[in-house]
Amino acid sequence: MRTGAIITLLFVSLLLVSINTAELLPENEAAAAQIQVINLSIDPAVLMPYDTATVTITLANTGTKSVAISSAQMLSKEFKVLSDSYRKVGAIGAGNTMSFTYTLQAGGATGIFYPIFSVDFRDANFLRYPFRVLVQDNPLEVSVLNKPETFVSGKKEDLTIHVGNPRDNQVTGVTVIPQAGEHEITPTSYFSGVLAPDSSVDIPFSVTPYGDSPIEFIVQYQNGINQHEVSYTLPVETGKKSRKQADTVLSNVQVDTKKDYYRVTGDVTNSGLETANAVVITSAEPAVPVFPFKVYAVGALKPDDFASFEVTFRADGNVTEVPLRTSFKDNDGNEFASDTLVELGEGTGPKPKQDEEGFSPVIIGVLVVIALGVIGAIWYSRRPRG
């Protein structure tokens, strides 16, 4: 029994010695030395944390003898190798090339890393090839250009989203998607495509706000096969008056009292910095607009222009103030209105409508007196005198 064990141990030892002496043959070493990496590509060229990349390494046999490869594998502490190692690769013939593709996934760390591509030759040594992989955590930059100073509910405004690529590699499939919510935004999304390193793109949007909820612009893009997105939130606050918006001011207002209605004349001036289109003036409750000037259409008023207006309305005797409603439209057709109170004064109301049938008795009396006086004068002038 003991003798058998010793024989077996000697046999194994001899086998191992024979194998070692067989792998490290000088001619195999010389042939393996002709294997070199001729190409390395990483897609994407620069990763972001947790991105997945494909690495393709091409080996070429520049020698005159075929070289057998036992296995090829990717080694890295910082990257997770998602693809399998190459086992039982075979041989690379003289003058041939062979490519090896691996899928790597970056970790959360950023920086420059050096994974190792290792090739194990049969009957020869190894090939170890460390290569550089850059991981950057700098997403696309989003900002807003040409934003209106204020938003007015229902008024269409133009704004521009500016998307820049601060990365060292290009990104693809750049798409900006605004989250409209209660607002109206056109276009509903904008596809920009490839964005080269250190370049930017301006994307126009038209926003018609209907409330104060903010607008989120989501920028989606791809780094290689990895989908990323970055967002920009644009605050919207309606109700604030624009500094440039047209503004109508009524002045030189005069109230005349007619028989059964009021007549208000005056000037309307555009004190804003934009054109007021379709300016219309009328009276509002408690007044009741009446002809001839129920509504007075002024038309367009450029900044600092003014025009005369005239409106007619009825109001109860106890009404002392009446609002004059001035409305206009901006260049997008949005309508704005403002009220200006006009004092009617007390006790100056329209006189009750007189009976228009026939003259007043006083006038008739005066006419009769005049007629009788003239008849008397004629009679007196013609009477016979002695």
Place this chain on the structure above:
Amino acid sequence: MIIELLTNPRAFFSTICKQEPSLKIPALIILVMALVGSITGYMMGELSGKLFSGMMEGLATIAAVSAAISTFFSSFIIWLVAAVILFGLQKVMQGTGTFKRVMEICGYGMVPLVFATIITLLLSGYYIPQADISPIRSTNPEEISKAAMSMMLDPALHEFSIISTIITIIFLIWVANIWSIGVEACCGLPAKKALIVAGLPVLIYIAYTLASLLLFTGGAA
């Protein structure tokens, strides 16, 4: 003198006829009538100018002054035209009056019209402020024409037109009376012929005035 003209025109013209015809006092009478009438003309012109005040600044003043001037000169023209008509008619009736004499009679005879213009001025001060005139802001001739017609149909102006016409007619009858006595006294015509010479143009004028009033105002108020 004027009192005698109004109360006893026959005696007045008998005295006048003995003297050389003079137009100084008649011209003075017409001047007073023209001045008073031009004030009324100014007020009416201002009112008409308001109608177009929306088209041009100061148009109301221009219209008022134009109306006052035209009213002033029209008084003298009326005097001249009336004198020509009276002279022609008295010649047809074989009167002996010269044109200057007839013009003198005509001028004196228009004294009642001074009262008429004064009364009309007072009435215009009452009625014109009541007129409801809205300025025209359109340059469309059709709208301007409509607005001008609506001005004439304004109740206050309508009433004023009728009353002033009635007053003018009443005082014209008085004028015709004075003219007929003057023609009778100074042109050697019998009373009937003198009445025809003085009354015929006045009657024609009254008929014309009433027809115009009915045409432009659409009848009585």
